[in-house]
Amino acid sequence: MSVSPAEVAVVPDTAMPHARLVGVTRVFSRRGKGEDIHALGPIDLDLKRGEFFSVVGPSGCGKSTLLDVLAGLATPTSGTAEFEGRPIAGVPAGVGAVFQEDASFPWLSVTDNVAFGLRRAGVDPAEIARRVDYAIGFMGLRGFADAYPAQLSGGMRQRVCIARTLVMQPRLILLDEPFGALDAQTRLLMGDELLRMWRETGATVLLITHALDEAAMLADRVGVMSARPGVFIDIVATGWDAERDSRIVSHPRFGDLTGHLWERLRVESLKHLREG
Amino acid sequence: MRSALGSAVVVLVLLVVWEGLHLAVSNSGLPSPVATLVRLGVLLGDADFWRQAGETGRAFAAAVVLSTFAGIGLGILLGMNRTTGAVAQPILVNLYALPKVTLYPVVLLIFGLGISARIAFGIMHGMIPLTLFTMNAILNMKPVYRRSAAVMGLTPWQSSFYVVLPAILPEVITGARLGVSLCLLGVLIGEMFAARNGLGFVVMQAMERGDMPSVLAVALLLAVLALVVNAALLALDRAWRR
Incomplete structure (x- = not known):
């Protein structure tokens, strides 16, 4: 009984990256109304199977576009994107995403929200019930199974969205500032939940955030992006062990890490401020 | 329970205001609530009245069904694309504001004096709000869904x-609430101006006879239906x- 990734016919080849971006760029055409907008890249990125990777960068640097490319919601203008060795065309099976905006469906109860994707996929009802029950318990939604999103706080609704993604048993979980709208304390606690989920599922996680402490605490590696067009200017290995939780914020190395990240980011954020 | 009590109070206040106005006007123009209810009772016992109500009911039902399907369908088509939505919005708003009664002669010439003219006129009134609400619901839906x-x-x-569909449903229902009452308005106007049957026709005939209790009795019945x-x-x- 776990929501670990389904045993599918993917040979866990440790040498092969789980997801790979090579020279990915994204340019928005303005169709003659001024210059085209070069939003992203070129980006080269190898996500190792099972790692927790975090992306930080100034506002508007193309972080979310990067996530869209991996989710198959946006096609790169140039370069190649691969997931488990296959080029990404459309939303790949085995990829799940949670977005910053509240995406829980207000017309469905918590249980129906969590079961939504499985029902559309035609999964066996008994299996749906089992997985939904597990995810609801795992995300601490046990007492709210019959509630509707309007009756829940922002943090609880985001838990619903995470549970809804978890039941699909994704092998790559993409998180686009999922706690951006929550207060600082709730974010730290939600960070613990994320780490617990990551350990339990063994999935690869890509977290986009604007909070340096969040990135430094949660990730194995933190990618620092430049101002638009966003490219990786640094990738920092945090060196935490897998059993970490939010208490590492008091670790001396935590301060060094966030300090280092801010140093790299400060110049880029200033650029954004001046241009914006 | 509380809302039932509230409704009862509202009805009571309206009846008192009505009676007060009746006493203030003190001529046959505004019959008392009692006279109206007595006449309504008489009318409801009359087979011909039911035949006329049936005519109105048929036209109303057809107009509601057609404008609901056409309105929602058109709203979805226009809402799927930001450009068509932006173009359609002012056109629809202006059509909505247009006093459609001025176009009734045109409708009559196209559809003739039968029930189809009234249905068409009902649709002209009821469809636009449904289209507008559906279109805007789709355009304003959170992209994250x-x-x-x-x-x-x-x-x-x-x-x-x-x-x-489920995301836009609340707004579509709001549009339908507006649309349904406007459908009824369109059908009744049609019957009042050019028809030989239906409740609108009953009202016009009663007015010519100076039979104000009948006029108000029909108005009361329609108000209850709309509510x-x-x-x-x-x-x-x-x-x-x-």
Whole structure:
């Protein structure tokens, strides 16, 4: 009984990256109304199977576009994107995403929200019930199974969205500032939940955030992006062990890490401020 | 229980105001509530009255069904694209504001004096709010709903049916509440100006006879009908929003 990734016919080849971006760029055409907008890249990125990777960068640097490319919601203008060795065309099976905006469906109860994707996929009802029950318990939604999103706080609704993604048993979980709208304390606690989920599922996680402490605490590696067009200017290995939780914020190395990240980011954020 | 009490108070106040106005006007122009209710009782026992009500009911039902399907369908088509939505919005708003009664002669020339002219006129009134509300509901829907559906592996068709439709339903129901009452308005205006049957025709005949209790009795009946339909749609809306 776990929501670990389904045993599918993917040979866990440790040498092969789980997801790979090579020279990915994204340019928005303005169709003659001024210059085209070069939003992203070129980006080269190898996500190792099972790692927790975090992306930080100034506002508007193309972080979310990067996530869209991996989710198959946006096609790169140039370069190649691969997931488990296959080029990404459309939303790949085995990829799940949670977005910053509240995406829980207000017309469905918590249980129906969590079961939504499985029902559309035609999964066996008994299996749906089992997985939904597990995810609801795992995300601490046990007492709210019959509630509707309007009756829940922002943090609880985001838990619903995470549970809804978890039941699909994704092998790559993409998180686009999922706690951006929550207060600082709730974010730290939600960070613990994320780490617990990551350990339990063994999935690869890509977290986009604007909070340096969040990135430094949660990730194995933190990618620092430049101002638009966003490219990786640094990738920092945090060196935490897998059993970490939010208490590492008091670790001396935590301060060094966030300090280092801010140093790299400060110049880029200033650029954004001046241009914006 | 509380809302039932509230409604009772509202009805009582309206009856008192009505009686007061009747006494103030003190001529045959505004009959008293009692005279009106007595006449309504007489009318409801009259087979011919029911035949006329049936005519109105048929035209109203046809106008509601057709404008609902056409309105929602057109709203979905226009709402799927930002450009068509932006173009259609001012056109629809202006059409909505247009006093459509001025176009009734044209409708009559096209459809003749039968029931189809009244249905068409009902649709002209009722369809636009439904189109506008549906279109705006789609244009204003949170994009994250469709993105989430896509990453959960839904096809665009599944996403339209299981996500877009339920997401826009509350606003569509609001549009329908407006549309249904306007349909009734359109049908009645049609009957009052050019028809030989229907409740609108009954009202015009009673007016010519100076039979004001009948006029008000029909008005009362229609008001109750409109309120019942509105309450039913409101209940549907509440059940959906929770």
